[in-house]
Amino acid sequence: MGRAKITIVGAGNVGATCAHWCAAAELGDIVLLDIPAAGDMPKGKALDLMQSSPIMGFDSNIVGATDYAASANSDVVVITAGIPRKPGMSRDDLLATNAKIVGSVAEQVKATSPNAIVIVVSNPLDAMVQRALQVTGFPPARVFGQAGVLDTARYRTFLAMELGVSVEDVSALLMGGHGDTMVPMPSCTSVGGIPIRRLLAEDKLQAIVQRARDGGAEIVSLLKTGSAYYAPAAATAQMVEAIVRDKKRIIPVAAYCDKEYGVGGYYVGVPAILGAKGVEKIVELELDPEERKAFDHSVSAVKSLVATMNELMSKA
Numbered sequence: 001m002g003r004a005k006i007t008i009v010g011a012g013n014v015g016a017t018c019a020h021w022c023a024a025a026e027l028g029d030i031v032l033l034d035i036p037a038a039g040d041m042p043k044g045k046a047l048d049l050m051q052s053s054p055i056m057g058f059d060s061n062i063v064g065a066t067d068y069a070a071s072a073n074s075d076v077v078v079i080t081a082g083i084p085r086k087p088g089m090s091r092d093d094l095l096a097t098n099a100k101i102v103g104s105v106a107e108q109v110k111a112t113s114p115n116a117i118v119i120v121v122s123n124p125l126d127a128m129v130q131r132a133l134q135v136t137g138f139p140p141a142r143v144f145g146q147a148g149v150l151d152t153a154r155y156r157t158f159l160a161m162e163l164g165v166s167v168e169d170v171s172a173l174l175m176g177g178h179g180d181t182m183v184p185m186p187s188c189t190s191v192g193g194i195p196i197r198r199l200l201a202e203d204k205l206q207a208i209v210q211r212a213r214d215g216g217a218e219i220v221s222l223l224k225t226g227s228a229y230y231a232p233a234a235a236t237a238q239m240v241e242a243i244v245r246d247k248k249r250i251i252p253v254a255a256y257c258d259k260e261y262g263v264g265g266y267y268v269g270v271p272a273i274l275g276a277k278g279v280e281k282i283v284e285l286e287l288d289p290e291e292r293k294a295f296d297h298s299v300s301a302v303k304s305l306v307a308t309m310n311e312l313m314s315k316a
């Protein structure tokens with residue numbers, strides 16, 4: 001791909017911060033898009049970001065818009081449109097509102113950027129990616145979601161904090177849906193090449209696993225007005241980079257799994273190779289019985305959420 005055109009739909013906390021990380025890494029030219037009711041806000045954020053470029057030394061053109069004409073023929077579209085949760089809410093409580101929003105965004109993306117690779121970020125993530133797939137009709141390799149890079153980053157951060165080591169040396173994997181049932185994988189976690197269970201007692205490891213699962217809620221309870229955005233936006237920018245630079249990274253992606261892992265046509269977090277074509281391969285691991293049970297439990301939570309969404313959408 002030459003100089004990539006990246007549209008970020010939703011110029012709120014996650015969207016604007018994602019534009020920031022993408023611009024700073026010179027991943028391409030960026031269109032920051034929001035609804036007409038947002039007025040000049042996307043233009044203001046885009047211009048502000050542009051004015052940081054001489055200081056930070058990046059050459060990305062960033063424009064704000066409320067009209068999809070500006071985003072026509074994007075190579076990558078990131079969907080962050082939708083409401084975030086507040087304390088006391090689960091991500092699933094956002095289903096009815098965000099399914100409508102993501103559906104309407106997906107219609108516009110289909111009409112204006114028919115060849116784009118679409119990364120969905122809006123919550124509840126796994127159902128929202130399914131909605132984007134249903135509405136765009138794009139091949140599943142071009143429609144997927146960001147969750148696992150973030151959840152794994154949280155898990156890696158907590159491990160590095162506990163061990164007092166560099167986060168760069170903590171390598172890990174987390175699978176399953178982006179909900180309370182997500183599955184951190186100690187069997188695929190190592191620090192400087194050393195399996196985690198050789199470094200950390202089981203009770204400490206399990207406490208970190210649980211903190212990673214609750215990582216989103218922990219930030220919500222601290223912020224009080226919305227949910228996390230720095231780490232989610234950085235995670236999304238890493239996925240954009242893998243695509244526009246054709247990096248072939250193996251990272252956890254909310255990818256469409258049919259035969260893979262026996263999921264049967266739903267989005268769920270799995271390790272995948274991400275490159276210029278989108279999800280180029282889903283990596284199938286043999287899961288140990290405990291991980292398999294946790295993964296299956298997580299997949300059933302995704303399935304029942306999608307069933308609720310389909311019912312809601314059929315009545316809309």
Ligand SMILES: NC(=O)c1ccc[n+]([C@@H]2O[C@H](COP(=O)([O-])OP(=O)(O)OC[C@H]3O[C@@H](n4cnc5c(N)ncnc54)[C@H](O)[C@@H]3O)[C@@H](O)[C@H]2O)c1
Pocket residue numbers: 009010011012013014015033034035038080081082083084085094098101104105120121122123124125146147150178226227228229232
């Ligand atoms: N997958 C993840 O890991 C992850 C992480 C963080 C947040 N999220 C989700 O991302 C979403 C956005 O979070 P946020 O903190 O940026 O919220 P926010 O309220 O700061 O921003 C959301 C933006 O979406 C815009 N919007 C609403 N409807 C739209 C439409 N139809 N078209 C275009 N834009 C529209 C709003 O005007 C607003 O500017 C939430 O659903 C949140 O739960 C997901």
Ligand SMILES: O=C(O)C[C@H](O)C(=O)O
Pocket residue numbers: 084085091123150178215216217219220227228232
């Ligand atoms: O927790 C949330 O609602 C936002 C996001 O999914 C997160 O994990 O930070």
